[in-house]
Structure formats: structure tokens, C-alpha cells
Amino acid sequence: MERNRYIAQTELDQQRRIAEEVYLENRDRDLTFFVETFGCQMNVRDSETIKGELVDMGYSEAESKEEADLILFNTCCVRDHAEKRLMGNIGALKELKDAKPGMIIGICGCMMQQEGMAKKLLRRFPHVSLIFGTNVLYRLPQMIRSVMNGERIAVTDRADDAIAEGLPQMRDNQRSAFVNIMYGCDNFCSYCIVPYVRGRERSRNPKDIRDEVVSLVKSGITEITLLGQNVNSYGNDGSTGMTFAELLAYVSDVSGLKRLRFMSSHPKDLNEDVMQAIATLPNVCHHVHLPVQSGNDEILKHMNRRYTRERYLSIIRRLRELVADIEFTTDIIVGFPGETEEAFKDTMSLVDEVGFAAAFTFAYSPRQGTVAAKREDQIPESVKKRRLRELNELQAAKTVKNNEKYIGYVGEVLVEGFDERGEETMLYGKYQNFKMVYFPGDPSLLNSYVTVRVLKTNKNSLLGEMIDA
Ligand code: SAM
Ligand code: SF4
Numbered sequence: 022m023e024r025n026r027y028i029a030q031t032e033l034d035q036q037r038r039i040a041e042e043v044y045l046e047n048r049d050r051d052l053t054f055f056v057e058t059f060g061c062q063m064n065v066r067d068s069e070t071i072k073g074e075l076v077d078m079g080y081s082e083a084e085s086k087e088e089a090d091l092i093l094f095n096t097c098c099v100r101d102h103a104e105k106r107l108m109g110n111i112g113a114l115k116e117l118k119d120a121k122p123g124m125i126i127g128i129c130g131c132m133m134q135q136e137g138m139a140k141k142l143l144r145r146f147p148h149v150s151l152i153f154g155t156n157v158l159y160r161l162p163q164m165i166r167s168v169m170n171g172e173r174i175a176v177t178d179r180a181d182d183a184i185a186e187g188l189p190q191m192r193d194n195q196r197s198a199f200v201n202i203m204y205g206c207d208n209f210c211s212y213c214i215v216p217y218v219r220g221r222e223r224s225r226n227p228k229d230i231r232d233e234v235v236s237l238v239k240s241g242i243t244e245i246t247l248l249g250q251n252v253n254s255y256g257n258d259g260s261t262g263m264t265f266a267e268l269l270a271y272v273s274d275v276s277g278l279k280r281l282r283f284m285s286s287h288p289k290d291l292n293e294d295v296m297q298a299i300a301t302l303p304n305v306c307h308h309v310h311l312p313v314q315s316g317n318d319e320i321l322k323h324m325n326r327r328y329t330r331e332r333y334l335s336i337i338r339r340l341r342e343l344v345a346d347i348e349f350t351t352d353i354i355v356g357f358p359g360e361t362e363e364a365f366k367d368t369m370s371l372v373d374e375v376g377f378a379a380a381f382t383f384a385y386s387p388r389q390g391t392v393a394a395k396r397e398d399q400i401p402e403s404v405k406k407r408r409l410r411e412l413n414e415l416q417a418a419k420t421v422k423n424n425e426k427y428i429g430y431v432g433e434v435l436v437e438g439f440d441e442r443g444e445e446t447m448l449y450g451k452y453q454n455f456k457m458v459y460f461p462g463d464p465s466l467l468n469s470y471v472t473v474r475v476l477k478t479n480k481n482s483l484l485g486e487m488i489d490a
Contacts, residue, residue, distance in 0.1 A: 026223055026260060028159055028185040037077075040162035043169070044079035052090045053083035059107075060097025062248055062284070063219070064130055066199045067158060068095050071129070073189035074161045082191075087117065091125040091165075093151075096132035098214055100386040104132065111146050118148040125168050127151030134218035136390070139175035153177065155219055159185035182220040186229050196435060196468040197244040198237045202230055202268065206250035208287065210314070211325045211392035212357060212385060215250060222254065224261045227271055234275050243470075244280040244435060247272070252283045253290035266294035273302040279470070280435065280453055284310040285352075289327040291336055300343040307344050308378075308455035311336065312352035316371030317364035320357055323393070330371060337375055348378040348423075348454045355412055356385040356405030358396035365408050372415055378423050378456060380416045384409050417481070424478040427456060431488065434473045439464045448487075458483040 054075045058068040071093065072082065083089035094110060097103050111128065118124050126149050133139050134154045142149060151168045153161070154177035167174050184204065192198055206215050207222040234245055247268075249255060255265040263271065265283075273281050281304050286295075288311055299305050311333075315321050318329050340347050353368060372380065384405040387394035434450040439462075441447075448462040450471075459482055460473050472489040 026183055028183050033159060033185060033187065036159055036162045039166055040074065040077045043162060043166050044077070047079050047169075050079075050090075052078075052080045053088060054080045054091040054093065055083045055086045055089035056093045056095060057086075057110075058095045059103060060095075060099065060131065062199050062246070063201075063250075064095050064097060065193075066201060066248060067130065067155065069190045069192055069199075070158050070188050071095065071161060072191035074158070075165075076191050077189045078162060078165060086114070090121075090123065091127065092117075093127040093129060096128060096130035098132040098135055098218060098388070100383065101388065102386070107132065108145075111142070111149060115146075115148050125151055125165075127153070127168075129153045129155075131155055131215070131218040133175075133177050135214070139177050143173060143175055150174070156182055159188055182223065184223060184225060186225075192237075192240075192242075194468075195241050196437070197246065198242045199246050199248045200230060200233050200237070201225065201249065202247045202252060202255055202265075202283075203249040207254075208251060208327075209325060209392075211323060212354060212388065212394075214388040214391055217390055219250070222250070222258070224249075224256050224258065227261055227263045227268055230268065231272055231275065234272050234278065238275055238277045241468075243278065244282065245272070245278060246282040246284060248284065250285065251287035251290060253286050253292070253295055257290075264294065265290075266292070266298045269295070269298040269302060269305055273304050278304055280304055280306050282306045282308065282455075286311050288313070288333050288336055293339075296336075296340055296343055299340065299347070306453045306455065307347040308350070308453075309340065309347065310350045310352075313371065313375075314352060314354050315357065315360070315364070315368050317360070317367035320360055320364050320367075323359060324354075324357060325392070330367065334371070334374070346454050348456060349375060350379045350381070350455065351375075351377050352381045352383070353412065354383050354385050355408040356400040358385070358393055358400065359398040360385075360400055360408075369412065369415055372412065372419065376419050376423055377416065378454075379420060380412075382409055382412050382416065420481055421478065424456075424481070424483055427458075427475045427483050428477060430475045431472060433470050434458055434460075435470055436462070436466045436468060439467065456483060458485045460485040460487050462487050 056068050058064050086092050114126050133152055139152045150173040152175040157176050203224040205220040205222045209216050253265050256263050316330050432452045436448050436450040439448045445461045447459045449459045451457050458473050471487050473485040474488050475483045475485040477484050
């Protein structure tokens, strides 16, 4: 297996040495950080690495921005409102910085990989001194040391598309964890900025993935979600010696791993082998997040999705045939350029036909540099809004219907949290197929598995009772 897809160990070791120096130089200062994460699970996972590296340098997590010595925004740029929101957030920190001049304010993540963005932000916000992109997280120690020495830096180079293994991490919870199996994306869906900011698709070595899962399970985690922009194309470049279906089998037999999830699945690459793996591997969960984006073939073609409505529906049918209790969630974009009323109706009819457990719905947002943004047949905002509303209303009705079939259902739930606002404490968690249920119980059950029977539905949620803890 070729290893030059990886950052050299000597370089990683050098960063660890710098981290130690930063720690030793500042150990009397009780430094704290506050990292705010926007966007998808990839960013959540990156923030865990960033926090881990900061802890390595002697920082601890602050409760609020006001207390922190370092504030970092991990940004998203999939839709354009994120940029306006970020500008507001950064502007608001000037007062804090004036009151505490030693404070470091930084911005990282996908948006920083957009052309010209880093320079623009450094120019516009003199109180920002640290900017870095998605592919240089391993160099954080060096960056922090430079900023501590008074420099203002922006590190957003793309040459570092190679993978950095073994970075420190600070995990946010003790029950579930995200594990990257690949980075970047090669699909170039015509609306999407991800391939431009996250770089080419590259898959991790299967052994590195499994080792990470083993160590997480040892630390008490029982639910793992394998992450990639298109997990089904794992290893397609031949670099890993394993397909995604094989990787599922390889990871699923880690002793103590109760639930194995994965996302996102691209319909063009979800093949029979993956479906069989879902059907037969005992801890692979019966849930597929399968973004459809549109129900109209013409729009799918212009989106460069490389599947048809019929192919999508055939995957749903086949998986339902193989796995009785499987649930699907999806992503949908309305108002893609050229989307006629007829085309939109095709999306509505697909949503009606499939009966998704949930759908993440978006109004198309033109992203500079993408193919679709250059099209002249953009849809007016008012039309996008109306279509989004209609779609959301339909999905809400479908969610209620989907919930109804669960009355009387009994299954194991992993307790994720609790709500103490009402008269009795309500715990909540998910069945293995991703359906969420609320039920009375004691908060001490957090992170454990309990058996819950569904008694009724309440708008979007299932309500149940615990029959065994
Ligand atoms: N890789 C995943 C996939 O293909 O399913 C999706 C990653 S993307 C971060 C998450 C979702 O954002 C997409 O599935 C799509 O629905 C939505 N999205 C991406 N670009 C968009 C745009 N320009 N406007 C609106 N929604 C967009
Ligand atoms: Fe974007 Fe398409 Fe890649 Fe998903 S598969 S990240 S939507 S380009």
C-alpha cells in the first residue's frame, strides 16, 4: 500500500515537540479555549482534533467565549448564509479582544479554503490573528506558537491534501463517536462547493480505521459512525485494498462494538454488496442516510448526481426487501436552477412514495465557482421558499405517518440525553434504526442501553415506556 498519501511521521513528531514546548512555556497561565463548530459531522470531527491538540498544548475548555484565551470558529460554506453569520459573529468579538488584548481569535474550516477568503478576513478584522483550512490541522502547534509570538497568519494551502494519522483528539461524548474513513470528495455535484474546499477524495488505510475504533471501544464508546462524503466509494481509487462493504465487515467484528453506522451514502455507489452487509452484519444499523436531492431525472442530470429516480427507488425497494425494519433519511434541494413546477412535483411525489423517516431540506444556494451557480435560469427566492415550505409540510405529514407504525414496537435504545423541564424527567435516545423515542427514566441511565416500548406518538416524536433497564 502506498504511504505517500500520508503526512510523514517525522513531520507529525515535530509538531508534537512544538506542542510540548508551547505547553512548557505556558504551563503557569491556565490557558483556555472556546471552539464553536458550524456545519456537518466532518466539522464536528475536525473540532475534536483541534480541541485535542489544544489540550496537548496545555489548554483546557472554557465554559464561554468571555472566559476563553483562544476563541476559534470552525466554519462551513455549503450554503451562503453561513458567511453573513460568521461576519456578524467575528465582528462581535472586537470588544472582548479590546478588553483582553492577549486573547487569540481564530477562524478555520471549509470557508477558509474558499479563494480569497482568508485574506479578506485578515484585512477586515484586525482582531483576528489565526486562520487555517481543513487540511492543515496537524500543524496547529506551530501555528499557535507563531500567533503567540505576535504574528497574524493564514495557512490554507492545498498541497497538504495528504492524510495525517494519530493526531490527538478530545471526544465530546462517551457513548458515540465519528470516525473518518475518507476525506474530500470527487463527485462534483454541480451545486456543491465541498470538492473545492475539502479537496480530492482520499481513503484511510483500513487498519488505521479499525485501530481507532478498537481504541474508542476500549474507552467505553459503543456506537461508531463511519464518516465520508460518499462512504460507498471508499477505496475506489484502489489505494486501500478494500471496498466499503469489506470495510464494514472488517470494522463490525471489533469486540464490544454494539452499533456501527455510516454516512453519507451516495446512491450511485450503493451496491448489492453494501446492502448485503447491512442485512447480515449483526451490529450494522438498519438506517441509511441516502441523499436524493431531487426526484426529477432532468434535474438529477444537471446536478451531476449520476443516478435516476428509478435507480434510487430500486435501492429503497431492495433494502426494504432485505431488511424489514430499515429506515431512510435523506437530503433534498429545492429550487435548483431550471427546476420547473413539474420537476418540483416529481420531488414531492418521490418523498410521498418513499416515506422517509426524516429529510434535511434546503433551498438551493448558489456557491461561487460551482457549475450550477453560473446558470442563467436561477429560481426566484420567493419560489424556492414556497417550494421548501410545501416540501416540509409534506415531510412533516410523512414523519407522523412513519411514527404511527411504531406504536407497540419494542427495541433497545441507547440513552443520549434527558429533559427535566416537565413534571417528570424524560430520557431520549435512538433505536438502532435511528428512530428517536422519549420515555420517563432516571438520568443515571445516560449512555446505557435500555429496552423501550412505544406507547404513542406526539407530533414528530415517539413516546414510550422503559420495560427493562
Ligand atoms: N456528501 C453528502 C452527499 O452527497 O450526500 C452531502 C454533503 S453536503 C455537506 C450536505 C447537503 O447539503 C447535501 O446533501 C445537499 O443537500 C446540501 N447542499 C449542498 N450544496 C448545497 C447548495 N449549494 N445549496 C443548497 N443545499 C446544498
Ligand atoms: Fe457535495 Fe456531491 Fe460530494 Fe456530497 S457527493 S459532498 S453533495 S459534491
